[in-house]
Amino acid sequence: MLPDLKDWWGELNDVYSKVLQMVARRVSDNLDRLKEKKENGRKVGMLKWKSPREYRSLTYNQSGFELNNTSDQTVLSLSKIGEMPIHLHRDIPNDACVKQVTVKQEKSGEWYAIFGIETEDDAPEKPALDEIDREDMVGIDVGIIKYAHDTDSTMVGSLDLESEYERLKREQRALSRKQEGSQNWHEQRRRMARIHARIVRKRRDFLHKLSAYYAREYDL
Incomplete structure (x- = not known):
């Protein structure tokens, strides 16, 4: 067609x-x-x-x-x-x-x-369980007060995003005052999307650094 x-x-x-x-x-x-x-x-x-x-x-x-x-x-x-x-x-x-x-x-x-x-x-190929040195293994559990705890007594604090969420709330209130579908409304939506993207990047960076730490410490 x-x-x-x-x-x-x-x-x-x-x-x-x-x-x-x-x-x-x-x-x-x-x-x-x-x-x-x-x-x-x-x-x-x-x-x-x-x-x-x-x-x-x-x-x-x-x-x-x-x-x-x-x-x-x-x-x-x-x-x-x-x-x-x-x-x-x-x-x-x-x-x-x-x-x-x-x-x-x-x-x-x-x-x-x-x-x-x-x-x-x-x-x-995925290594067989009998090929893994269990002495180099570490268990990680998500915490409540802290972000994570591991079996070697290491505690990881949560990522502080309070300022980003406060900024997001302000932009959300500003969006609610715009006429839906107008050029200002679309521009405000893009502004909010940029804040969302910044939060996602900070979370991704935080998790990348955390995983890199464990890979470095335990030769993963």
Whole structure:
């Protein structure tokens, strides 16, 4: 149906063909899941309408993208869009083949590119229990007053996010005073989304440092 749709709606010609195919596949997969649930006796409705403002991702599958490193700057090239410099949060292995790129805009306004890669290396096998040195093991339990306790009597305090939550409450009150759907309302929503993203990053950083500590102390 896509060629006929392009004749009917000329703006679709500005979108790379693989991206349109992935959108059609996404709709088809969702319909298949609804059908499967209905056949299993569950009550299902229709797919929910998503406005253009809320449609925040597009996927390039197999072609239409290129990743280059020029003058120590990683550049992502997307067909029908152009080139853009990006910052890689982690290096892509040299033997990896990038099979898919999903470009996503968060509610905070930030853009991310998620790469689906394929490597020749098999996943490492899980070690057998008899191969694990139990003297190097540590038990960790989530606490109430403290964030965590372990079997070596180490206590980890909870992450202090009180100031962030207070700021979030103020922005939430400001949002309630805006006219829903107005430009100021959407800008306020983005401001709140940035605070949510900052809280998530602080939590992720806290957990990363905690896991790195245990990996370092117990040679994991």
